Amino acid sequence: MDMKRAYYEDIELFKSGTILFWAIVLMVGLFTLPLFSTNYYLYLFNLIMVHVILAVGLNILVGSTGQISLGHAGFFAIGAYATVLLMTKLGIPFFPALILAAFIAAFFGFILGLPALRLEGPYLTIATLAFGLAIMHIIGHMEVFGGRSGLRAPDLNIGIAQLGWNLTLTTDLSKYYLILIITILMVLGAINILKTKVGRAFVAIRDSDIAAEVIGINLTIYKTLSFAVSAFYAGIAGGLFAFVLGFFDPITFNFFLSIYFLVMIVVGGLGSIMGSIAGAAFITYLMYALFKNISDIPYIGDFIVNISQRWLSITGIDNLSAIALGLVMVGIMIFEPMGFFGIWIRMKKYWKAWPF
Amino acid sequence: MPFEHLLVEGLAMGACYGLFGLAVVMIYKTSEVINFAAGEMAMFSTFIVFHMLTFYHWPFWAALLAAFIFAAVLGALVQYIFLRPAKNPTLLSLIVITLGVEMLLMGFASWKWGAEQQEFSLPISYMVTYEPVKGFVISQWAMAVFIIAAIIMAFLYFFFNKTNLGTAMRATQQNKHAAKIMGINTDRVFAFSWAFSSVIGLVAAVLLSTKTILDPQFMLEPFLKAFAAAVLGGLMSIPGVLIGGAIMGLLENFFGYAWPAWKPITAFAVIVLVLCVRPSGLFAKHWVKKV
Numbered sequence: 001m002d003m004k005r006a007y008y009e010d011i012e013l014f015k016s017g018t019i020l021f022w023a024i025v026l027m028v029g030l031f032t033l034p035l036f037s038t039n040y041y042l043y044l045f046n047l048i049m050v051h052v053i054l055a056v057g058l059n060i061l062v063g064s065t066g067q068i069s070l071g072h073a074g075f076f077a078i079g080a081y082a083t084v085l086l087m088t089k090l091g092i093p094f095f096p097a098l099i100l101a102a103f104i105a106a107f108f109g110f111i112l113g114l115p116a117l118r119l120e121g122p123y124l125t126i127a128t129l130a131f132g133l134a135i136m137h138i139i140g141h142m143e144v145f146g147g148r149s150g151l152r153a154p155d156l157n158i159g160i161a162q163l164g165w166n167l168t169l170t171t172d173l174s175k176y177y178l179i180l181i182i183t184i185l186m187v188l189g190a191i192n193i194l195k196t197k198v199g200r201a202f203v204a205i206r207d208s209d210i211a212a213e214v215i216g217i218n219l220t221i222y223k224t225l226s227f228a229v230s231a232f233y234a235g236i237a238g239g240l241f242a243f244v245l246g247f248f249d250p251i252t253f254n255f256f257l258s259i260y261f262l263v264m265i266v267v268g269g270l271g272s273i274m275g276s277i278a279g280a281a282f283i284t285y286l287m288y289a290l291f292k293n294i295s296d297i298p299y300i301g302d303f304i305v306n307i308s309q310r311w312l313s314i315t316g317i318d319n320l321s322a323i324a325l326g327l328v329m330v331g332i333m334i335f336e337p338m339g340f341f342g343i344w345i346r347m348k349k350y351w352k353a354w355p356f
Numbered sequence: 357m358p359f360e361h362l363l364v365e366g367l368a369m370g371a372c373y374g375l376f377g378l379a380v381v382m383i384y385k386t387s388e389v390i391n392f393a394a395g396e397m398a399m400f401s402t403f404i405v406f407h408m409l410t411f412y413h414w415p416f417w418a419a420l421l422a423a424f425i426f427a428a429v430l431g432a433l434v435q436y437i438f439l440r441p442a443k444n445p446t447l448l449s450l451i452v453i454t455l456g457v458e459m460l461l462m463g464f465a466s467w468k469w470g471a472e473q474q475e476f477s478l479p480i481s482y483m484v485t486y487e488p489v490k491g492f493v494i495s496q497w498a499m500a501v502f503i504i505a506a507i508i509m510a511f512l513y514f515f516f517n518k519t520n521l522g523t524a525m526r527a528t529q530q531n532k533h534a535a536k537i538m539g540i541n542t543d544r545v546f547a548f549s550w551a552f553s554s555v556i557g558l559v560a561a562v563l564l565s566t567k568t569i570l571d572p573q574f575m576l577e578p579f580l581k582a583f584a585a586a587v588l589g590g591l592m593s594i595p596g597v598l599i600g601g602a603i604m605g606l607l608e609n610f611f612g613y614a615w616p617a618w619k620p621i622t623a624f625a626v627i628v629l630v631l632c633v634r635p636s637g638l639f640a641k642h643w644v645k646k647v
Contacts, residue, residue: 062448123587
């Protein structure tokens with residue numbers, strides 16, 4: 001069933017009728033979702049999709065090329081600030097501003113990719129981490145970027161104001177469709193990148209950069225390209241994130257955000273696009289929604305509230321989401337290092353030969 | 357502020373970073389794990405001191421002793437519960453596990469003690485100053501830091517060179533499998549190195565909390581700087597990390613004096629520049645990946 005007989009079968013988008021069918025079901029589901037859900041869930045879905053874009057991009061870097069980045073909040077911030085500032089200060093329409101901002105982020109990715117050529121392992125980790133922190137501080141200290149007090153996103157006008165075409169998206173519903181379409185495009189892009197020469201080169205570098213160099217892959221070009229592509233995705237995600245939130249400050253893009261991003265792809269499954277989507281959705285839900293009202297959680301909610309009243313502090317109960325995230329991170333690494341994608345592969349293997 | 361004062365305070369801060377970087381290096385040397393949880397483990401143990409002092413009114417030294425024991429147990433437990441079960445971990449999965457432990461500890465500490473800053477007073481003060489030589493002012497805190505750092509360094513030198521456990525740690529670091537063949541229980545050696553590292557981290561954190569503040573996030577930036585100092589020193593050498601720490605502390609103090617707004621990132625900018633020139637730190641052989 002899985003045997004490939006021709007190269008085309010390896011690169012086609014829908015490998016079988018089943019996949020095509022479920023993809024169509026998913027698309028129909030996503031486009032009709034606003035009919036069934038409340039405004040709050042649309043907001044949550046917007047956040048999830050923004051994180052999906054970022055996670056897919058980060059997975060190209062970490063999962064496919066094997067370079068660890070703890071500084072993606074920096075690219076995310078660059079995308080958000082650049083989009084908003086290009087729109088408000090220079091009056092550039094939304095789509096060009098978004099793409100320009102993503103290219104700015106990609107340029108910074110290229111810059112960060114240069115030291116990454118010489119660094120490996122822990123040294124690369126500290127360099128990317130320093131980059132993320134540096135971006136946060138630079139933004140916080142420059143008045144152009146709104147300083148510590150943050151920045152307010154303008155109206156999301158996807159038309160071109162200079163030509164008199166105005167189409168302002170104000171509700172979460174309209175933003176949902178905009179972000180959904182961009183997300184689908186970005187995910188399709190990522191799936192296709194991994195099937196081209198560039199994507200194969202990335203994977204070869206991950207598996208062994210020396211062997212990759214021997215077979216003629218230019219490490220300088222492809223490693224920096226990988227950083228740039230990943231930063232491009234983060235830039236797009238950041239630009240959209242600015243409008244989902246409406247208001248943001250430098251602290252939004254702190255060190256922990258970089259950790260959350262890394263956790264998304266690790267929980268989802270390294271090197272797998274579907275895995276990063278699942279991971280981004282799961283972690284976003286965990287961070288923003290699951291522990292919003294702790295006493296409403298079935299069965300254990302009251303118990304947790306009681307414990308924290310008796311032994312711990314009731315004000316700090318929001319930190320439960322951090323604890324849950326920590327447990328998820330440790331648990332997934334110990335029990336299933338491949339993440340959701342690994343669980344899925346195991347299930348598929350089990351059922352394929354089921355009676356035996 | 358006079359030059360000498362900046363120098364001494366910078367060196368003292370650097371010694372703190374160096375001590376804390378020692379906690380990172382100690383674990384990296386034996387088990388090749390970058391312990392991102394080091395900061396939060398130290399923070400949690402410092403909160404134990406705080407808790408004993410504030411809620412149970414223990415004398416300071418008793419509280420410190422309790423925290424020492426707690427830190428050692430915590431370090432060994434983290435290794436035992438979270439790191440030992442991971443099968444064939446890659447660098448990334450080790451990073452994620454230790455980051456997970458960090459989130460766990462930080463979440464739990466802010467749940468228990470709240471996110472606000474705590475009143476935490478130690479017998480050593482940053483305000484009391486001495487002037488042993490005319491024109492050379494040193495604070496009580498800086499003196500305590502230098503003395504404690506020297507004691508710990510001497511102890512570590514003795515420990516690594518003269519004791520059985522220290523020799524076993526060096527053997528494990530050089531070749532885990534050969535050490536096993538020689539009859540060393542490497543898992544136990546790892547647990548011990550985690551416990552030691554946790555205690556050293558606690559010492560550094562208590563010293564740092566005197567100078568800065570005490571809240572569940574207070575070790576985040578010192579940890580990053582200590583980690584940077586360790587990287588600067590090459591992650592493998594103990595003198596290297598102290599020199600790296602001193603460089604970090606001095607850079608931070610002098611740049612911080614010149615451009616206060618950019619204090620937090622000058623150190624990191626220098627780290628990245630240094631790494632560009634010497635990709636594996638100042639005092640290490642090149643970081644070689646086995647092919």
